Amino acid sequence: MTSSxxxxxxxxxxxxEMARLRARARRRLLLGRAFIYLAAxxxxxxxxxxxxxxxSMALTTPAEVRSYPKGVLPFIxxxxxxxxxxxxxxxxxxxxxxSIVVAVITLALSTLIAAPAGYAxxxxxxxxxxxxxxxILAVRAFPVVILAIPLAVIFISVxxxxxxxxxxxxxxxxxxPTTVLVIGSVxxxxxxxxxxxxxxxxxxxxxxxxxxxLPLVLPGIAAAAIFTFxxxxxxxxxxxxLTVQNRTLPAQVLVSLQQSPxxxxxxxxxxxxxxxxxxxxxxxxxxxxxxxxxxx
Amino acid sequence: MTTQVAASPKPxxxxxxxxxxxxxxxxxxxxxxxxxxxxxxxxxxxxxxxxALLTLREEASADSSPAGxxxxxxxxxxxxxxxxxxxxxxxxxxxxxxxxxxxxQGNDPDGNxxxxxxxxxxxxxxxxxxxxxxxxxxxRPRIGASADPLTSIFAExxxxxxxxxxxxxxxxxxxxxxAILEVWFLIQGEDGAETVAGWAPSGNLQIYSSGEIGRIDxxxxxxxxxxxxxxxxxxxxxxxxxITTFLLMVLIIPVQFxxxxxxxxxxxxxxxxxxxxxxxxxxxxxxxDLAVGIVWYSIFTQGGYLNSILQxxxxxxxxxxxxxxxxxxxxxxxxxxxxxxxxxxxxMVIVVSGLQAISQxxxxxxEVFGAGLWDRxxxxxxxxxxxxxxxxLILRTILALQVxxxxxxxxxxxxxxxxxxxTYRQYYTLRNxxxxxxxxxxxxxxxxxxxxIYLRMVRSNEEAAA
Numbered sequence: 001m002t003s004s005x006x007x008x009x010x011x012x013x014x015x016x017e018m019a020r021l022r023a024r025a026r027r028r029l030l031l032g033r034a035f036i037y038l039a040a041x042x043x044x045x046x047x048x049x050x051x052x053x054x055x056s057m058a059l060t061t062p063a064e065v066r067s068y069p070k071g072v073l074p075f076i077x078x079x080x081x082x083x084x085x086x087x088x089x090x091x092x093x094x095x096x097x098x099s100i101v102v103a104v105i106t107l108a109l110s111t112l113i114a115a116p117a118g119y120a121x122x123x124x125x126x127x128x129x130x131x132x133x134x135x136i137l138a139v140r141a142f143p144v145v146i147l148a149i150p151l152a153v154i155f156i157s158v159x160x161x162x163x164x165x166x167x168x169x170x171x172x173x174x175x176x177p178t179t180v181l182v183i184g185s186v187x188x189x190x191x192x193x194x195x196x197x198x199x200x201x202x203x204x205x206x207x208x209x210x211x212x213x214l215p216l217v218l219p220g221i222a223a224a225a226i227f228t229f230x231x232x233x234x235x236x237x238x239x240x241x242l243t244v245q246n247r248t249l250p251a252q253v254l255v256s257l258q259q260s261p262x263x264x265x266x267x268x269x270x271x272x273x274x275x276x277x278x279x280x281x282x283x284x285x286x287x288x289x290x291x292x293x294x295x296x
Numbered sequence: 297m298t299t300q301v302a303a304s305p306k307p308x309x310x311x312x313x314x315x316x317x318x319x320x321x322x323x324x325x326x327x328x329x330x331x332x333x334x335x336x337x338x339x340x341x342x343x344x345x346x347x348a349l350l351t352l353r354e355e356a357s358a359d360s361s362p363a364g365x366x367x368x369x370x371x372x373x374x375x376x377x378x379x380x381x382x383x384x385x386x387x388x389x390x391x392x393x394x395x396x397x398x399x400x401q402g403n404d405p406d407g408n409x410x411x412x413x414x415x416x417x418x419x420x421x422x423x424x425x426x427x428x429x430x431x432x433x434x435x436r437p438r439i440g441a442s443a444d445p446l447t448s449i450f451a452e453x454x455x456x457x458x459x460x461x462x463x464x465x466x467x468x469x470x471x472x473x474x475a476i477l478e479v480w481f482l483i484q485g486e487d488g489a490e491t492v493a494g495w496a497p498s499g500n501l502q503i504y505s506s507g508e509i510g511r512i513d514x515x516x517x518x519x520x521x522x523x524x525x526x527x528x529x530x531x532x533x534x535x536x537x538x539i540t541t542f543l544l545m546v547l548i549i550p551v552q553f554x555x556x557x558x559x560x561x562x563x564x565x566x567x568x569x570x571x572x573x574x575x576x577x578x579x580x581x582x583x584x585d586l587a588v589g590i591v592w593y594s595i596f597t598q599g600g601y602l603n604s605i606l607q608x609x610x611x612x613x614x615x616x617x618x619x620x621x622x623x624x625x626x627x628x629x630x631x632x633x634x635x636x637x638x639x640x641x642x643x644m645v646i647v648v649s650g651l652q653a654i655s656q657x658x659x660x661x662x663e664v665f666g667a668g669l670w671d672r673x674x675x676x677x678x679x680x681x682x683x684x685x686x687x688x689l690i691l692r693t694i695l696a697l698q699v700x701x702x703x704x705x706x707x708x709x710x711x712x713x714x715x716x717x718x719t720y721r722q723y724y725t726l727r728n729x730x731x732x733x734x735x736x737x738x739x740x741x742x743x744x745x746x747x748x749i750y751l752r753m754v755r756s757n758e759e760a761a762a
Contacts, residue, residue, distance in 0.1 A: 069604035120319035150337035173330035234584035269590035276582035
């Protein structure tokens, strides 16, 4: 009895102090929370303000773009005039078409080659698996775009220089390691037991894959494919080295940048940013699966 | 929060199988063709002069035995010339001297039919078909009293072949076919102290206007050379590019890491709108670097947002110039901000994944024992994050070598320049593939050193985990 009474007595004794401590802790917690919100809002402003600026420059009249000092309020007056000016400039629409074609070929090729490899690194144990994974990681870390220079020489000698599909071949080399690792992590997140269970219930391995695994991994693979698309859409060094007549959109904007007026530049930047920002919002759920795995 | 760190793949099938090899084969083949091969080619372009030596021949034919070799650029004396059927008609070197020979059919002064070859200098073409190919003509008259009035017709398109007949001036001829011959020269030049003579095709030579001397323009045999690397190092943009690249690396990476860790801690603290903040922080992950460069250009240009805001606040009277050659440090600051803005997201994502791998109990333990944020950060969070931070550091270091479009957008590409930029300038503006390749090999080497460190770390981390 004494042993149980002693602690209760001691609790009663420290109770006021404890309450004070609790209050202090709560105050600190609230202060901490407020501080975190403040930091989060400031950092969001840091990310969003430049986007806000470029959007308000792209969605107004060219006269407004040239005015000074510029208002920080956006879209005054709201107009598609600047965007129209940009889209009607020489080489922009063909560049847009080329960009989409290159990105779609890259996406298809990259996913087709990477999907089996991703399945292999997540589902099998075999001699050389670690070596393969490490070399994929090494290639991913390499500045692959720099290889556009020797590839230009190779493409000229083979006779496929300045072609949309040959640029897509280069972009596939660029995106392939990332796609392999991402798809590998997508497969790894599906328990193998599901596949086994399907086999126990009488599915052939192919059926088990098609009926059980495929529906589960398709969203992840789609996210990886979208990311591949964005990488190809954004890539400019290889595009500007490997094309002359068939420029992609960023390559066209880059080579005409120095001779272009500001409305063209700002509208171009906005137009380049738009799809990638939308895509990132679509695939944001998968971002960490992708990059968490890649960074290992 | 629906995010989670993907479980590491669990190997399930211990028995040897062919399936995984078949599955990874396409990607291996692809990377061999589009990664390994170009890399070898880059090194070759940078240190191998494909046209360093020209082989001289005993006779005016590519098939004859070699008589010696002369280096590219050697001065030579032209001793003789001869025309030869090119080995395969279509592949003449650009700049090669050629002669056209016609196969002619006509009658000699005695009325005998003659069928043989004559040089274009002896036949005037009078008729051509729709494609412009000659079909008929006349023999040119020779001028001068001592000249032979008859023109020799040869059995083959070669002045040294047998004469099959002789035609009178102005005789009409049919031209059923023509042949394009490559001119070869018998040249003599000095290789060191040794005098070498032999035949060489005109396409490899540059003939001076006198027609008696020339130089070796392009060799046919490769040789190791340091000339391209020397030209790269001696280029006046090389040093500034190196310095700016490394300066930017040193400026960008620490700030990025501090920002990324703060962002990751915010996400980890499970505040409301958590996922929204996360999505906002991740936006730059997908942003095009060219577009980001232009975005920051819109802020720093003379009539841009920075000046507008300062003027509205009354801090300046006139718009200040920032992105000019006189205010180079502002360009560096603009590139720095743009890169921090753009690439912090990648580090943030890696750090968040790293934080999620740390068990929540460990983090809470620190809080329970009353450690302040700084103490927890310094003694608990950062040491546990070390592997992720190392990986992010190496990735960022290598990515920093690729900074390119941002620099072009903010500086026009020459006021402030970086290594990737110089690669592009050598390739695109100066059309010098070899020096461009030397730059790319340099970038590859720097990254390779980083990648080796990266792989070492990955391995030691995996060993530590095991």
